[in-house]
Amino acid sequence: MSWFSQTLTSSIGKKLLMALTGLFLISFLVIHATINAMIFYNDGGETFSHWGHFMGTNPIIRTLEIGLVAGFLIHIIDGLMLWKSNRDARPVKYAVNNAAANSTWYSRSMGLLGTLLLIFLVIHTSHFWIPNRSNQFATGEELNLYQMMLDTFQNPVVVLIYVLGCVSLFWHLLHGFKSAFQSLGLNHVKYNGAISFVGTAFSIIVPILFALMPISIYLGWVK
Amino acid sequence: MEGNMRLSLKVWRQSNTDAAGGFEDYKLDNVSPDMSFLEMFDVLNEQLIEEGKEPVAFDHDCREGICGMCSMYINGRPHGPLRGVTTCQLHMRSFKDGDTIVVEPWRAQAFPVIKDLVVDRDAFDRVISAGGFISVNTGNAQDANSLPIAKEAADDAFAAAACIGCGACVAACKNASAMLFVSAKISQLALLPQGQAERSIRAEKMVAQMDAEGFGACTNTGACSAECPKEISLENIARMNREYIGAKFSSSAV
Numbered sequence: 001m002s003w004f005s006q007t008l009t010s011s012i013g014k015k016l017l018m019a020l021t022g023l024f025l026i027s028f029l030v031i032h033a034t035i036n037a038m039i040f041y042n043d044g045g046e047t048f049s050h051w052g053h054f055m056g057t058n059p060i061i062r063t064l065e066i067g068l069v070a071g072f073l074i075h076i077i078d079g080l081m082l083w084k085s086n087r088d089a090r091p092v093k094y095a096v097n098n099a100a101a102n103s104t105w106y107s108r109s110m111g112l113l114g115t116l117l118l119i120f121l122v123i124h125t126s127h128f129w130i131p132n133r134s135n136q137f138a139t140g141e142e143l144n145l146y147q148m149m150l151d152t153f154q155n156p157v158v159v160l161i162y163v164l165g166c167v168s169l170f171w172h173l174l175h176g177f178k179s180a181f182q183s184l185g186l187n188h189v190k191y192n193g194a195i196s197f198v199g200t201a202f203s204i205i206v207p208i209l210f211a212l213m214p215i216s217i218y219l220g221w222v223k
Numbered sequence: 224m225e226g227n228m229r230l231s232l233k234v235w236r237q238s239n240t241d242a243a244g245g246f247e248d249y250k251l252d253n254v255s256p257d258m259s260f261l262e263m264f265d266v267l268n269e270q271l272i273e274e275g276k277e278p279v280a281f282d283h284d285c286r287e288g289i290c291g292m293c294s295m296y297i298n299g300r301p302h303g304p305l306r307g308v309t310t311c312q313l314h315m316r317s318f319k320d321g322d323t324i325v326v327e328p329w330r331a332q333a334f335p336v337i338k339d340l341v342v343d344r345d346a347f348d349r350v351i352s353a354g355g356f357i358s359v360n361t362g363n364a365q366d367a368n369s370l371p372i373a374k375e376a377a378d379d380a381f382a383a384a385a386c387i388g389c390g391a392c393v394a395a396c397k398n399a400s401a402m403l404f405v406s407a408k409i410s411q412l413a414l415l416p417q418g419q420a421e422r423s424i425r426a427e428k429m430v431a432q433m434d435a436e437g438f439g440a441c442t443n444t445g446a447c448s449a450e451c452p453k454e455i456s457l458e459n460i461a462r463m464n465r466e467y468i469g470a471k472f473s474s475s476a477v
Contacts, residue, residue, distance in 0.1 A: 002477075003471065003476075003477050006471075007468075007471040007472070010430060010431070010434055010467075011400070011402075011430070011433065011434050011438070011439070011440040011441070012430055012440075012441075012463070012464055012467045012468065013468075013471075014440055015440055015441060015464070016464070016468060082440050085439060085440065086397070086398035086399075086400075086439040086440055086442070088332060088437070088439075089331060089332050089333070089398055089399035089400070089437055089438055089439030090330050090331055090332060090397075090398070090399040090439070091332055092330050093330065094296060094299065094327055094330055095235075095246065095325065095327060096296075096298060096299040096325040096327070097299045098298060098299030098300050099299070099397065099446065101299070101300055101304075101449075102300070102395055102444075102445070102446040102449035102450050103397075103444035103445055103446040103449065104444070107442065107443065107444040107445070108397050108442070108444050108446075110442060175443075178443075179442070179443040182443045182457065182460065182461050182464075183441070183443065183464060184464065184468075185461045185462065185463075185464035185465030185468065186461065187457065187458050187460075187461030187462075
């Protein structure tokens with residue numbers, strides 16, 4: 001094995017990949033939340049569709065989208081590999097384990113929260129991204145994503161699934177954001193406070209913003 | 224005696240590495256609150272010997288919190304309920320009359336049970352052998368002031384060197400990760416001038432050995448540091464990540 005693949009498959013290397021792809025996916029969330037928040041202009045989807053069209057057709061964005069898919073795949077596959085090796089590291093479990101005394105439940109449940117997010121990701125992309133890209137590939141035309149949102153979020157079960165997805169995202173980010181910096185070795189008395197504050201604020205603001213989208217459409221605030 | 228406690232114990236018994244283990248229930252009627260946890264086990268073993276039964280095997284040596292031999296997963300926590308304390312320094316006054324106490328060995332692939340509560344921690348020694356040392360020529364010691372060391376670096380190195388290698392970090396970690404131990408050992412040398420010569424290769428080799436032993440990776444839950452009897456800081460793990468990633472991407476070892 002070359003030194004490079006040896007590094008990336010070591011315990012620390014796997015965490016390095018998780019941190020880098022995690023922070024990359026966080027940067028994606030910023031763009032995704034910002035553009036989707038254009039629906040709150042409540043202008044019949046005009047602003048949203050303008051930017052949606054840009055994101056769906058701009059060649060630079062479309063190229064970066066390949067990187068985004070790769071980022072998701074690496075984060076997911078690497079996460080599953082870590083889950084496997086971490087589970088194998090303790091074949092016999094404790095009969096009594098008071099883990100709550102030394103760590104938070106969500107920091108110990110990143111694999112579970114990530115799996116819930118993966119399930120949500122499959123549902124979410126099959127609602128919007130996959131049909132739209134398939135149609136673009138087949139006909140060269142984009143679908144009316146705004147109308148699709150209005151239709152999809154009439155179903156209360158779908159709205160509930162999206163809200164639960166946002167709840168999982170909140171807990172995943174609450175640990176993941178700060179954890180990424182520690183994995184990268186960025187633990188410094190001058191910056192820890194800022195990382196912690198930004199991480200917590202981000203984890204609260206972004207999932208709430210996302211959750212408000214299906215809720216607002218379902219309740220008819222956004223038409 | 225007045226004030227003494229009655230306790231129920233559930234202790235993991237396993238005759239050897241390959242045997243199936245299980246919990247045995249024991250009752251102790253006259254436990255002094257001033258006893259240490261290990262002295263309570265001494266009383267239990269006296270009782271077992273008098274009954275003609277096999278005493279419980281457990282690790283111990285100095286019994287003053289500095290050797291790192293004692294272990295025991297007590298009521299779901301390594302070294303029991305107190306912070307910054309080894310099992311030998313835990314006293315029965317931390318428990319109440321009538322309590323049931325569950326005692327298990329460290330659980331990790333890399334720490335196989337030898338007998339009862341004794342686990343094999345040679346994996347730690349092999350990690351140290353891989354690079355946790357400095358090479359110096361023998362001869363007279365240099366003058367103390369010939370190697371200036373910043374106070375902060377000396378303090379951090381000293382705090383990392385306080386690690387006694389007991390393995391509570393591995394026991395507490397949901398992934399049975401040894402990163403707190405290994406990072407403390409890498410840090411104590413990386414921070415000092417004497418450690419510079421082998422700094423890169425040390426990080427590379429110790430981490431490789433840690434992985435080869437079958438310890439898990441770090442999820443940054445902080446359980447290790449919270450349970451560490453020497454309260455080793457998580458900053459050491461961040462430093463190890465920097466040392467390892469930096470060494471891997473810049474050293475000439477391919």
